[in-house]
Amino acid sequence: MAEEKKYFTRYGDGYSTYMTKDEIKKDVERGVEDAASRGKIDPLTEAEKSYIVDIITMPAKMASVEPGKEVVLSSDEGTLKASVRCGVSIDRTTAVAVEERILCMDSAELAHIDYSYKPIKPIIFDEVCAMQHAELNSIIPLFYGAMPNLGLYTKPDGPYDNWAELLPAGKVAEAREAQEKAAEQAAKDIVSVADHMVEAGADALNMDTVGASGDADALAAFTAMKEIHRKYPDFPVEMGMAGEFFLGMHGKLTFEGEQLAGMYPHEQVKIAEKAGATIFGPTINTNSSETFAWNLARTCTFIKACSEESTIPIHPNVGMGVCSMCLTDSVPLDAASRADKAIVEIGRADGL
Amino acid sequence: MTRDELIKAAYDAVCAYEEEKALEIAHQSVEAGIAESDMLGEGYGAGIRHLGDLFERGEVFLPELVVASEIMQNVAAYYESRMTQKPKRPGKIVLSTVEGDVHDIGKGIVAAMMKSQGYEIIDLGRDRSAADIVAAAVDNGADFIGTSALLTTTMPEQKKIEAIMKKEGLKGKIKTIVGGAPITQRWADRIHADIYAEDANAAIHKVAAMMSA
Secondary structure, eight states: OOOOOEEEEEBTTSOEEEEEHHHHHHHHHHHHHHHHHHHTOOOOOHHHHHHHHHHHHOSSSSOOOOTTOOOBOOOTTHHHIIIIITOOOOOHHHHHHIIIIISOOSOEEEOOTTOBHHHHGGGHHHHHHHHHHHHHTOOSOEEEEEBOOGGGGBTTTSSBOOHHHHTTTTOHHHHHHHHHHHHHHHHHHHHHHHHHHHHHTOSEEEEEEETTTOHHHHHHHHHHHHHHHHHOTTSOEEEEESSSSOOOSSSOOEETTEEOTTOOHHHHHHHHHHHTOSEEEOOOBOOTTSBHHHHHHHHHHHHHHHHHHOSSOBOOOOSTTBTTOOSSSSOOHHHHHHHHHHHHHTSOOSBO | OOHHHHHHHHHHHHHTTOHHHHHHHHHHHHHTTOOHHHIIIIIIHHHHHHHHHHHHTTSSOHHHHHHHHHHHHHHHHHHHHTOSSOOOOSOEEEEEEBTTOOOOHHHHHHHHHHHHTTOEEEEOOSSBOHHHHHHHHHHTTOSEEEEEOOSTTTTHHHHHHHHHHHHTTOBTTBEEEEESTTOOHHHHHHHTOSEEOSSHHHHHHHHHHHHHO
16 A cells, blocks of 8 residues: 655744645644634634645645735844844845845835834934935835833843742732833833834834733833824834733733733734724744644634734734744745745735 | 542632632641642642643733742641641752843743742743853752743753753753743753753643652
8 A cells, every 4th residue: 555645844843844634634623723712713714724735735845825916025123134133244224225126025124133112212313313314225115113022121121120030929019010110111112212213204113022021011012002193193003913912921901991911813903903003913923843734724713813803904923933934043935935825815914 | 528529629719819718628628637639739739730721821811820829839838837747849940041041931930830839949030051050950959950942042052951961960860841932842852851841831740740750
């Protein structure tokens, strides 16, 4: 009896493996069930699950959408990738030009190496000059991006006690108070940077990795978003998430009457809309121990639910370690292109 | 109440964060002559593990886990106070994020959860060198070293710990636990770590299994 055909695929950490179609189908099924159960959302249809299997088992190394179904691309931390990630010695304006004229990106993002709003505030006038210079030398929409990064507000980097240390010590009230104060300060810092970027002529702002420090981190971002939208209703702001749900480090924080902790993407996007966001970037965690099939099926289930709920464009984060992208320094093309195709065609993403 | 009813009541009290009720049930279990190990393992401890599962799904939050952990610790202290001989703690664990890695949320959750199970935790914080972590384990007579690496670039620090352990003849004497988003069982096998823990709950189960082996 002939051995059943096996297909090249990967695990979430990028480790390569070969699986039969039946094994891939089972993992797709498990991934969909896991997302539907956690998010309390509808599972994918049988046709959609079958299509994911087709995408994974297609023979070409690189997958793509059909002509005419392409989506626009935004790029978080964009100008740091050539210099910091790849070690190519170019300044940020040149990096924007490379994104525009060589990579043919639809938009680019100017970012500082610290990539957090707090350390940018004291050097904002340098950043304003950098933005003006980049704007004068490019045509595509230019974002200015950074993270709320509430962790930087804790000692020794900031003024407040570290709730990640207070909580294991049983100091719940102190941990909550520290988070509330940090969120308040972070929101002010984000709005301050936005004020200057509007003046500098930035086309848009990006709040990246929202919720990285838990629900207080998300509160800071939504509070800032609401204020920026109030002050500059025509200034576009993208909000990209850090993980698939807001970790309840505080647990009782609310925005517009909704508890933030435990919110999944289809709920997060509604809060982002209320705050005034222009583009929402959902994020689904990649499990490095599970297969690409499991991670991709799970991602598509969450993203489709988010897309169905959303009235603003969604650009899922498809970088290293999220939205079924492998946790490797250089994301493999076979997995990355298949993830992009499935997220656009099944998840119905508006951009990436 | 019967043994099973008391165990169920202990489980429910922890899951409802009711300390007074949890202590009252502990008192009743002593009166009824039920082994405290059964109450702690199958009742209160099972409740904590259930909350850990819910936390991992975003349905329970860290402050609630901490409150439940404190209830568990107070119940354990109540049982201890009634014993003529102080019971041995199940183990001592040194925890840290590895050098170059400041992402300590996951490590803090592991610390809170392991404490609730009675383990003594020596939390070194974040961004500590392999040599410092091993030295702290030796100085404190730890049974386990648990390290977290969130970045692919800091994973090799866990390998450094294994190398130091091997060089100093500590392998087998102090067990190592590795975790963090990019970490897998394959990585643990490759660097010869003793335990791979996907999350805090997995760490509890695997450490308990190794302690009882």
